[in-house]
Amino acid sequence: MKRRIYRTLCLLTICGLAACGKKDQSPTAANTPTVTPTPVVPAPVAIPPPSQSPAPIVITTPKPIVSTSPTTPKIAVPASIYPTPTPVAIPVVPDPFKTKTNSKPDPISKIRLPTDAAQQITPVGIGAAKIGMTFKELKATVGSEYEFPVKTSLIEGFDAVAVTKGGTVQYYIPYPTGTNFTDADRIKHLMTDNPNYRTLQGVGPGTPIRQAASIYGGGATLSMSKENESREFINFEQQPDGLAFRPKPIGTRSFAGDYPESNEDYLKTQKYDKRAAIGQITVSCSEDQCGAER
Numbered sequence: 001m002k003r004r005i006y007r008t009l010c011l012l013t014i015c016g017l018a019a020c021g022k023k024d025q026s027p028t029a030a031n032t033p034t035v036t037p038t039p040v041v042p043a044p045v046a047i048p049p050p051s052q053s054p055a056p057i058v059i060t061t062p063k064p065i066v067s068t069s070p071t072t073p074k075i076a077v078p079a080s081i082y083p084t085p086t087p088v089a090i091p092v093v094p095d096p097f098k099t100k101t102n103s104k105p106d107p108i109s110k111i112r113l114p115t116d117a118a119q120q121i122t123p124v125g126i127g128a129a130k131i132g133m134t135f136k137e138l139k140a141t142v143g144s145e146y147e148f149p150v151k152t153s154l155i156e157g158f159d160a161v162a163v164t165k166g167g168t169v170q171y172y173i174p175y176p177t178g179t180n181f182t183d184a185d186r187i188k189h190l191m192t193d194n195p196n197y198r199t200l201q202g203v204g205p206g207t208p209i210r211q212a213a214s215i216y217g218g219g220a221t222l223s224m225s226k227e228n229e230s231r232e233f234i235n236f237e238q239q240p241d242g243l244a245f246r247p248k249p250i251g252t253r254s255f256a257g258d259y260p261e262s263n264e265d266y267l268k269t270q271k272y273d274k275r276a277a278i279g280q281i282t283v284s285c286s287e288d289q290c291g292a293e294r
Helices: 002-023 135-142 209-215
Strands: 120-122 150-155 158-165 168-176 189-192 220-225 231-236 243-248 266-269 277-284
Touching (some): 150 168, 209 220
Antiparallel strands (some): 150 158, 158 168, 189 277, 220 266
């Protein structure tokens, strides 16, 4: 009996020790085995030989379609979409306070003397028409090649017979407005603006005033009378007697002369537009010669 009890106690003691031994068994660094990782060697990459390299990618730009039709012109492609701008000249604004001067005046034409007596201007007439001649005598002198239409209001207060040849007016025969010029009437006035007619010195319609002034000596004096319809005349120092010269202004000017500001009816000046020329030449009889005649 005692022996069974003893045996039982021994078994219990052994079992307790065994349980305690299992409980105290914890892993330690000394008892943990060291695991050395096995290096992984990558598989070798196969590099293709140069002959097996892939072809490079080439980007191509589509070419413009140009028609080869003979009727369609080729379109030229501009070198740049931003062409060089064309320079623009900036106009120079003139100074309004600066006086304009004609640095290069119109050249003086060569003096052309009349070679045909039918185109001469003299103190007694123009061409075949002479002061004091009747209209009938003139018609007989010039012949059938001439025509004689009437021009009304040639100047203020005067109508005129236009002596024409080939449709071109050669000269005029002025007479008072409101009257008729008949074959029996005598010529008192003759006027021409035809540049083919010249004085014996070569002065005629179209001759620059400054050139005529050098021919007739001295200067030129221009005058204008407000009471006489503001008609403008030129007087040269040595001009032939019986001749009257009227200017032809240039451009939009009303007068060729530069007249001072004045309230007087009669004005005169020796200053004039250097480009102005003679416009008309008139031949008239004096009051003593034909004042009593109509």
